[in-house]
Amino acid sequence: TRADYDTLAARVPQADLVAQVGDWMDRGQFYYYQLLLREWTHSDLYGLPVIATPGNHEYSKGLNKSLSSVWEEAFDHPANGPAGVPGVSYYIDLPSIRFITIDTNPLTRIQYLTRTLTWLREAMYTAGGRYTVVMMHHPVLAAAKGRANVLIYSAFRHALGEADLVLAGHDHSYMRRAPFIVLNTSGRPKPQRFHYTPEVNDSVPVYGVLTTNRSLTFTIHRLADGAVIDSMYVNHD
Numbered sequence: 730t731r732a733d734y735d736t737l738a739a740r741v742p743q744a745d746l747v748a749q750v751g752d753w754m755d756r757g758q759f760y761y762y763q764l765l766l767r768e769w770t771h772s773d774l775y776g777l778p779v780i781a782t783p784g785n786h787e788y789s790k791g792l793n794k795s796l797s798s799v800w801e802e803a804f805d806h807p808a809n810g811p812a813g814v815p816g817v818s819y820y821i822d823l824p825s826i827r828f829i830t831i832d833t834n835p836l837t838r839i840q841y842l843t844r845t846l847t848w849l850r851e852a853m854y855t856a857g858g859r860y861t862v863v864m865m866h867h868p869v870l871a872a873a874k875g876r877a878n879v880l881i882y883s884a885f886r887h888a889l890g891e892a893d894l895v896l897a898g899h900d901h902s903y904m905r906r907a908p909f910i911v912l913n914t915s916g917r918p919k920p921q922r923f924h925y926t927p928e929v930n931d932s933v934p935v936y937g938v939l940t941t942n943r944s945l946t947f948t949i950h951r952l953a954d955g956a957v958i959d960s961m962y963v964n965h966d
Contacts, residue, residue, distance in 0.1 A: 730765070733952070734772035740955050741938055747777050748828065748939070750898035750912055751784020751866030766803060779804055783817055783832045784866040784898060794834065806830075811848035814841045820852050825941045827856040829892075833867040833881060842884055850888055860893045860945045860963060868897030872904035872911040893945055893963045896937070903949065905929040907961055910947070912937055929959050 738744070753765055769775055781804040788794045796816055810818035816832030829852050836842040853861050869886050871877040876899065889895050895909045904911040913934060934952040939945070944964040948957050 730768040731772045734774045738773035748780040750864055750896055751782045752786040780828050782830050782864045788834050811844045814844050827859040827861050829863045831865040833865050863892045863895045865897050867899050868911045870909045872900035872902040876900045903935045
């Protein structure tokens, strides 16, 4: 883990922050949370702000799923999420980008889903001309067979179609169908089964670099050697 962090720090030496889309560690095990923090704090990325998104592995299993208190203590998030919804949803404003993070884990209950959807639309509408980058663990458009989440797809595909960029994880494959991107955390190939046609799909481990100047630019790099394998651009002008 630390070797990957150090590699990323060397490839993007002027990074302003780190954004992740969930499942940093094994589910519910205190040891792995501590290991992550140790690896992170000893890496060359340590000291950068982190925009953290909870994945399903950050939650305990069972009927009463709950987000690990250790995970919550590790990351500092603003309290501007949807009222009455458990988990960690929030937004952070930079001069040209509003990052909106959705915790997709509690949304199996319809009252939480509708409150989150209302909050999301308001957060996008009040972005003040900034680019809107939405981060969520479970993707709107699945990147591999057996990974589709009908609830997330039905509830969010239209609202998030208005975002400039939507970053998700969970599926262990890379996929782009703008504005939706799935970033993989491992290179395990999975059979593809799409109800739509993706623009790009790959199973190699990747990382993304987001920059803003005159436009919002997102480049996808192969983890093994840093080579660019894909890119997309958004311009409000």
